[in-house]
Amino acid sequence: MGKFFDYLKTKTFRKNLLIATVSIIAFLLVIFYSLGYYTHHGEGMPVPKLKGLSIGRAVELLEAQGLRYQINDSVYLIDKEPGIIVEQDPDPNTNVKANRTIYLIITRDAPNIKFPDIAGKTFLEVRSILNNYQLKVGDTSYVSDVARDVVISTSFGGSSIAKGQQIPKGSKVDLILGDGLGASEVDIPNLLGLLLNEARLSLIGSSLVLGEVTYEGTVVDTVGAKVIRQLPAISDTLNKVSIGTQIDVVLSN
Structure with a gap:
């Protein structure tokens, strides 16, 4: 055991240790730069910014740079129309090689x-x-x-x-x-043939007012007199009046 420690103190050991260390470092450097050369490390093209673009426009940009795409998922956003890019992987400006697949998330139609x-x-x-x-x-x-x-x-x-x-x-x-105001106009009721009280009730039901009451001819029984004319009268050009309109009537036996 003592001889081993004595050997560690010799120039030969230190020389061999230095050679081994340098060899390992040189080997690692060769491997590192060889891989970089083989994989074209640092070369490539920046990924374009696709967020906010329509899927059609995004595909045009990707194909123009020799990149592929894949839609990974779709989400519904109330403030965006369908087919808009909302996420991408890799992120914009990341260097990638030709034919690299860019993964996209787009908006979809509302459920x-x-x-x-x-x-x-x-x-x-x-x-x-x-x-x-x-x-x-x-x-x-x-x-x-x-x-x-x-x-x-x-x-x-x-x-x-x-x-x-x-x-x-x-x-x-x-x-x-x-x-909240209700109808501003109502249908004119047909009062012809009604007694005066019947006509008055019909007008009240229509939100109208009984106007001037006149009699035609010799009327011996006013209670039994019936409406023979009204004004305004129902016609092809007039069948509605404003609420509260007065309707005049002419009665006769």
Whole structure:
């Protein structure tokens, strides 16, 4: 054992150790640079930035640089149209060799959902419900109705839509709401042949007012007299009047 330690102290050992160390380093350097030469280390082309581009435009750029592509996955994003690149691998400006495959994630069409029940609900309720279903409020318009800000009807893409119907998530739904005023015009009732009290009740039911009452000819029984004319009268050009309009009547036995 002592001779071994004595040998470690000799010039011969130190010389051999130095030669071995240099040889190992030289071998490693040769391997490193040989691999670099074999694999063309540092050579290649930068990957273009594809995020935000349409899949068609991205494919054009990749093919022009001799690169391949593969769509790995697709996701739905409410604020982006289908076919837009949202992720890429490798990242932009990464050096790659020709024929390298670039992996892409793109946006897809919105999934369909069942349209919720919003009929008869107020605008504030409907807006909250649509938001929970990831739908949007589109155009709103008002029609004459006694219910104020209550949904009268709904439509999507110009067609009416009902509860349970399939609709793409993120779609805009148009609403028709009541203005709270009710109808501004009503049909003129036909009073001919009615007694005065009957005519008065018919006008009240139509939100109209009994106007001037006159009699024609000799009337011996006013209670039994019936309407023979009314003004305004129902005609082909007039069948509606504003609420509260006075209707004059002429009675006769």
